[in-house]
Amino acid sequence: MAGDQSDIVILGGGLAGLSAGYALTRAGRRVQVLEANSAVGGLARTVTHGEFRFDLGGHRFHTANRRIDEFVRGLLGEELLTVPRSSKIFLRGRYFDYPLQPLDACLDLGIATTFAILAGYAKARFAHRWRKTPLACLENWVIAHFGRPLFEIYFRDYSEKVWGIPCRRIAAEWIAQRVQGLSLGAAIWRACFKRGGSALPTLTDAFIYPRLGIGRIADKLRSGIEPADAVLTNARVTRIRHSGFRVQSVSVRHGERDREFRADEFISTIPLQQLVQLLHPPAPKEVLAAAAQLRHRDLVIVAVMLNRPRATDLTWIYFPEKHIPFGRVHEPANWSADLAPPGTTVLVAEHFCCRGDATWSTRDEDLISTTVAQLEQLGFIRREEVTDGIALRIPAAYPLFEVGYQDRCDTVLAYLDRFPNLHLAGRGGMFRYYNMDRAIESGFSAAETILQRASQSEPEERPMPARRRA
Ligand SMILES: Cc1cc2nc3c(=O)[nH]c(=O)nc-3n(C[C@H](O)[C@H](O)[C@H](O)COP(=O)(O)OP(=O)(O)OC[C@H]3O[C@@H](n4cnc5c(N)ncnc54)[C@H](O)[C@@H]3O)c2cc1C
Numbered sequence: 001m002a003g004d005q006s007d008i009v010i011l012g013g014g015l016a017g018l019s020a021g022y023a024l025t026r027a028g029r030r031v032q033v034l035e036a037n038s039a040v041g042g043l044a045r046t047v048t049h050g051e052f053r054f055d056l057g058g059h060r061f062h063t064a065n066r067r068i069d070e071f072v073r074g075l076l077g078e079e080l081l082t083v084p085r086s087s088k089i090f091l092r093g094r095y096f097d098y099p100l101q102p103l104d105a106c107l108d109l110g111i112a113t114t115f116a117i118l119a120g121y122a123k124a125r126f127a128h129r130w131r132k133t134p135l136a137c138l139e140n141w142v143i144a145h146f147g148r149p150l151f152e153i154y155f156r157d158y159s160e161k162v163w164g165i166p167c168r169r170i171a172a173e174w175i176a177q178r179v180q181g182l183s184l185g186a187a188i189w190r191a192c193f194k195r196g197g198s199a200l201p202t203l204t205d206a207f208i209y210p211r212l213g214i215g216r217i218a219d220k221l222r223s224g225i226e227p228a229d230a231v232l233t234n235a236r237v238t239r240i241r242h243s244g245f246r247v248q249s250v251s252v253r254h255g256e257r258d259r260e261f262r263a264d265e266f267i268s269t270i271p272l273q274q275l276v277q278l279l280h281p282p283a284p285k286e287v288l289a290a291a292a293q294l295r296h297r298d299l300v301i302v303a304v305m306l307n308r309p310r311a312t313d314l315t316w317i318y319f320p321e322k323h324i325p326f327g328r329v330h331e332p333a334n335w336s337a338d339l340a341p342p343g344t345t346v347l348v349a350e351h352f353c354c355r356g357d358a359t360w361s362t363r364d365e366d367l368i369s370t371t372v373a374q375l376e377q378l379g380f381i382r383r384e385e386v387t388d389g390i391a392l393r394i395p396a397a398y399p400l401f402e403v404g405y406q407d408r409c410d411t412v413l414a415y416l417d418r419f420p421n422l423h424l425a426g427r428g429g430m431f432r433y434y435n436m437d438r439a440i441e442s443g444f445s446a447a448e449t450i451l452q453r454a455s456q457s458e459p460e461e462r463p464m465p466a467r468r469r470a
Contacts, residue, residue, distance in 0.1 A: 003260045006032040008450060009250055011237050012269035014042020015436055016426030018221035019443030020267050025225045027451050032261055034252055036236040040222050044436055046213025049390050051341045054303050056394050057350045058316060058330035059214035060207035063437030075220045076210050083209045083335050087316040098318055121147030137403050141172035158320030161327045162352050163297055163400060171401035174433060211336050240278045245418045267446045269426035271396045276412055283415060290411035294431055299397035300351040300359055302371040305388040310345050311380045325370055326351050347375060355395055364391040399431045423449055
């Protein structure tokens with residue numbers, strides 16, 4: 001088996017892995033990025049299908065981190081557009097603003113429902129004040145902040161659609177992060193006393209986006225990593241060899257060949273549970289068991305091409321109701337007109353699922369025809385406008401935050417922390433609900449740890465373990 005040597009081997013060529021490779025190349029280090037797919041970019045790649053381009057679910061770039069913001073703007077320069085955001089939730093045959101404006105939602109649902117929502121909210125606040133219900137699961141968290149009726153009308157179905165498990169088993173932190181700063185009480189207060197006041201952080205109404213799709217960020221990062229073969233695609237890591245708590249090499253299936261890559265340092269951005277399973281010799285039983293319980297939610301994307309200029313004027317449309325098979329739709333041409341040929345458009349529907357379940361296993365033709373039928377029934381398209389369609393399966397799209405996942409994560413991370421030359425970065429790599437900015441930041445952070453360590457010439461000294469949780 002051929003043996004290749006570099007300074008740093010990076011597992012995974014998504015934004016985290018490429019950002020690490022980019023920063024290390026800039027610092028003069030020899031890197032090898034290994035990516036299982038035929039293209040780089042991971043979840044943030046843009047697919048080309050004929051003359052159409054679309055992301056795996058529209059990706060808007062936004063960040064509160066000035067350094068990352070300046071970096072991405074500098075990387076893409078004139079390619080960047082500023083796109084107004086206008087998203088809706090389709091519920092009970094009507095459209096509501098996204099993020100949900102709880103007060104508008106109440107009022108739009110009619111007087112009886114509004115009354116039930118407000119009464120439910122008052123009851124929940126009262127109960128929470130006296131009983132202090134633990135807010136570890138999504139159900140308790142939402143009921144405490146919005147009341148049971150709004151939980152049942154909106155939050156329950158959408159959350160269970162996204163995650164595929166009951167809300168009592170979903171950890172609260174996902175929803176807490178998404179509706180940060182929102183509650184029914186706060187919405188009523190603002191409506192009564194602060195009309196025209198400042199917007200909440202989740203209500204950002206414009207974002208930057210590359211003219212040719214989000215995948216341009218990965219393309220640009222890749223072209224900053226030298227030499228060209230330092231980024232290897234179609235290269236799946238199949239084994240990670242270690243001895244004395246140091247990673248020695250990784251085995252890779254590259255096309256028809258098996259190859260071995262050695263290095264002093266390794267950065268992993270592949271899903272955490274996969275990393276543990278690939279270790280050789282195997283990790284202790286309790287670590288393997290904890291890793292096996294860290295699960296991901298997967299995704300099927302169905303793109304439908306149409307011979308009409310536009311189907312909507314929206315950025316995203318959310319579909320919480322369970323009888324609608326997809327959870328979200330976006331129209332790439334509303335993000336950048338260059339993503340579809342003139343006079344045509346494409347709608348991209350996200351079907352949340354688990355690898356091997358009924359959705360994942362459905363034939364492509366059936367996924368496309370179900371999506372077309374539903375889009376037609378919802379009034380977005382007419383069947384005769386459809387010129388083409390494609391279905392794509394995306395594994396490990398979302399780390400699944402089941403109640404108790406943090407303990408399993410801690411077991412796995414405590415073990416991996418014993419490997420001084422193995423660094424974790426990225427969304428699946430750290431099992432964090434990271435957006436692109438945090439994925440890039442974590443890649444930079446792993447690179448900086450390696451560079452700092454080299455400059456301190458204390459190879460075995462471990463920097464703060466807290467970096468794994470950045
Ligand atoms: C539907 C959807 C919509 C999103 N929308 C937004 C948005 O609007 N804004 C935003 O900021 N973020 C968004 N995100 C999140 C964003 O996609 C991620 O934060 C980011 O792409 C994560 O990058 P990463 O490098 O950490 O992980 P990944 O992109 O998952 O990269 C990991 C890479 O490792 C590779 N790999 C896995 N196993 C192996 C192996 N054995 N050997 C070699 N390679 C391997 C994978 O192929 C992949 O390329 C969205 C995500 C999804 C799923």
